[in-house]
Amino acid sequence: MSITEILGKRAFSAILMIVVFFVLPSPGFCETRTIKDMAGRSVTLTGVVERIVTTFKPATLSVFALGLQGKIVGIDSSAQHDRLFKAMLPTVSDLPGVGTKSRGINFETVVSLSPDLVILYAQKDGIELAKRLAVMKIPSIIILPESFVSVKTSLQIIAQATGATERAAEINRVMDDTLKLVEKRINQLSPDDRKTGYFVSPRGLFSTATGNMLQDDIFSRAGVVNVAHDLQGYFQDVSPEQFVAWNPDLLILSQHLHQQVVKRLNNPALKQVTAVAKKNVYRFPCDLAPWDFPSPLAVLGTLWLAHKSYPELFQDVDVNREIDNFHRHLFAKTLSEMHGNLNDQVY
Numbered sequence: 556m557s558i559t560e561i562l563g564k565r566a567f568s569a570i571l572m573i574v575v576f577f578v579l580p581s582p583g584f585c586e587t588r589t590i591k592d593m594a595g596r597s598v599t600l601t602g603v604v605e606r607i608v609t610t611f612k613p614a615t616l617s618v619f620a621l622g623l624q625g626k627i628v629g630i631d632s633s634a635q636h637d638r639l640f641k642a643m644l645p646t647v648s649d650l651p652g653v654g655t656k657s658r659g660i661n662f663e664t665v666v667s668l669s670p671d672l673v674i675l676y677a678q679k680d681g682i683e684l685a686k687r688l689a690v691m692k693i694p695s696i697i698i699l700p701e702s703f704v705s706v707k708t709s710l711q712i713i714a715q716a717t718g719a720t721e722r723a724a725e726i727n728r729v730m731d732d733t734l735k736l737v738e739k740r741i742n743q744l745s746p747d748d749r750k751t752g753y754f755v756s757p758r759g760l761f762s763t764a765t766g767n768m769l770q771d772d773i774f775s776r777a778g779v780v781n782v783a784h785d786l787q788g789y790f791q792d793v794s795p796e797q798f799v800a801w802n803p804d805l806l807i808l809s810q811h812l813h814q815q816v817v818k819r820l821n822n823p824a825l826k827q828v829t830a831v832a833k834k835n836v837y838r839f840p841c842d843l844a845p846w847d848f849p850s851p852l853a854v855l856g857t858l859w860l861a862h863k864s865y866p867e868l869f870q871d872v873d874v875n876r877e878i879d880n881f882h883r884h885l886f887a888k889t890l891s892e893m894h895g896n897l898n899d900q901v902y
Contacts, residue, residue, distance in 0.1 A: 590715050593708060594677055594697040596685065604671040604717045609634070610684075611656040613700045614674040616850040617710055619643055620726055620885045621719045629653045629668045639844040642893035643886055660684060666691055672716055674698060700849035702772050703734070710851070726851055729884045733854040733877065734776060737861045740868040741778035750864050752779040753803035753830070754839075754847070756790040757811040760819050761798055765791050770807075770847050777861035779805060799828055805864060806830035808838045808901065810845045817901060836901045837863055843895035855881055859899070 587601045608629035609615040615634045618627060624644045632652030634640055640647045651668060654660040656676050662684065665673060673688055673695040675681040685695045696716055698709035707727050714723035752774055754764040764770035765786035774781040782801040783793065806828075808817065825831050839847045839856060846856030855878055862869045879889035886893070 588715065590696065590712060592696040592712055593699040593705070594682055594685070596697060598694055598696055598716075600672070600694050600716055602671075606669060606671045607717070608653060608665055608668055608670040608673045610653060610660050610665075610674060610681075611676045612637075613706075613709070613849040614676070614698060614713075615640065616844065616848070616852070617698070617700075617713050618674070620851050621710065621714060621717065621722050623713075623717055623719060626717075628670060629665060631655055637844070638842070638895070639886075639893065642843070642888065642895075656681075662687060666693065672696065674713065701767070701769055703730070703769075703776075703853065706730075706769075706849055706851060706853065709849075726885065729881060730851055730854045733858055733881060736872065736877070737776060737857050740865070741776070741861055743868060744778050744865070749778050749780055750804040751782050751801070752805040752807055752860075752864075753782050753798065753801060755806065755808045755812055755816075757809045758790055758792075759812075760816055761795055762790050762792050765789070769849050769853060773847060773853060773856050773860060776857045777864060779860060779864055795824075799825070802828055803830050804833075804835060806836040807860065808836065809847065810839050810842065810898065812838070820901075834902045837899045838901060840897040840899050841890065841895050842898040843890065843893060851885060852881075859897070863899075 587599060589597050589599045591597055605626055606628045607618060607623060607626045609618055609627060609631055611631050612634055615631055618624060619640060627650060630647065630650045630652060631654070633655050635648045635650065635652050637647070651664060653664050656679060670693060673693060675685055675695050675697045677697050677699040681697055685697055688695045696712055698712060700706040700709040707730070710723045710726060714720045754770045754774070756762040756764060763783045764781065765788055766781065766784040767787055768789070771781045771784055782803050783791070820831055820836065830836055839845060840859055844850070844852060846852050846859065858874060858877060862874050879891055882888060882890045882893070
């Protein structure tokens with residue numbers, strides 16, 4: 556066979572490959588798929604999702620973690636000036652705000668953006684919004700990230716809808732690696748050696764996280780017993796007398812707790828509480844995005860709390876490097892590169 560014939564065949568093969576590449580759909584490109592969301596709804600999508608609207612922060616964090624921020628055409632208004640999002644997408648403040656979960660979503664704005672996918676919350680009017688969108692033939696999925704398991708489930712559902720399943724699997728692996736690092740050390744503790752902790756919610760000193768909340772899961776995995784574990788529901792108010800009676804070893808404050816509330820810890824009546832007396836009081840990191848929030852970043856909250864509670868078990872771990880590496884995996888930038896700080900000191 557001549558060189559000309561060989562080159563001719565190779566050229567034909569190359570052209571055929573180009574034709575196949577551009578003509579044949581990639582996996583999931585035009586594939587119709589039916590997804591069951593976290594409200595138990597069956598949602599059918601066809602084709603590539605190119606236009607995404609997020610309606611609350613956990614959804615936005617998940618989309619950014621999956622590397623899909625370039626497909627967001629509308630965003631929960633509270634995220635428009637978020638430092639983490641701006642560090643990854645400087646134009647995020649230019650995206651149309653669609654409202655917030657707490658104050659309400661502007662349905663007309665969402666529809667006007669012609670989204671291929673809207674990611675909604677399960678609480679408040681989320682399900683009703685999904686029904687209204689269905690009438691308009693706009694697909695939506697509902698997620699409910701309230702624990703590490705449900706954070707992973709939320710990521711998986713979004714990934715199935717958008718074709719980012721490999722990326723979701725990678726995030727889950729990084730989350731698991733961090734949790735295993737903590738678990739390996741915390742398992743060395745006996746039940747009697749575990750410290751008790753109290754989470755101060757953004758609402759005030761005498762408002763705390765119940766056993767149904769992500770903060771309780773973080774505490775447990777970090778080897779800390781949440782004194783309010785037996786309470787149910789969302790943040791619950793407790794009396795000052797109950798707070799003193801619980802006498803926690805650690806006091807963990809929400810990053811969003813007002814400084815005026817923190818000053819109440821100077822009240823002499825609270826000095827009898829072990830955490831206050833020993834100054835084992837910390838703000839939950841970080842100033843870019845809170846780690847006690849339903850997102851993959853919550854595993855860093857577990858690592859941070861375990862290290863603060865039992866530093867002797869983590870002498871072989873460079874926690875700051877673990878934190879930077881985790882951010883690099885999720886966002887392609889370290890916490891340092893995004894100018895983030897733990898901001899965890901109170902005293």
